[in-house]
Amino acid sequence: MADRGGWRTPRPCEAYRAEWQLCRSAGHFLHHYYVHGERPACEQWRRDLDSCREWKDRRSTEAQRSLCESERGRVQAARKHALVWTPRQRPPADWHLPLPQDEKDE
Numbered sequence: 001m002a003d004r005g006g007w008r009t010p011r012p013c014e015a016y017r018a019e020w021q022l023c024r025s026a027g028h029f030l031h032h033y034y035v036h037g038e039r040p041a042c043e044q045w046r047r048d049l050d051s052c053r054e055w056k057d058r059r060s061t062e063a064q065r066s067l068c069e070s071e072r073g074r075v076q077a078a079r080k081h082a083l084v085w086t087p088r089q090r091p092p093a094d095w096h097l098p099l100p101q102d103e104k105d106e
Contacts, residue, residue, distance in 0.1 A: 020045035
């Protein structure tokens with residue numbers, strides 16, 4: 001980690017507050033519950049907001065360590081999810097032909 005005087009938080013504290021508020025919103029709750037079948041976990045955003053404020057106010061090394069670990073975890077979580085589809089370089093050769101009709105449609 002950088003020295004205490006030159007280190008900056010990975011995000012502004014306002015970004016942590018906005019993420020925490022979004023996580024707690026009714027729309028996000030319904031979407032997350034529908035997609036994942038469980039309540040969204042917003043506690044980490046709140047801890048990050050508290051750590052960011054503690055760093056800004058007191059320059060706490062514990063708050064600095066907590067923010068670094070949290071952001072490192074987010075980056076790792078984002079990297080572990082690979083793309084589901086392989087992006088195409090060009091369209092299929094027969095893209096302009098009509099689609100085959102099923103027997104049940106006729």
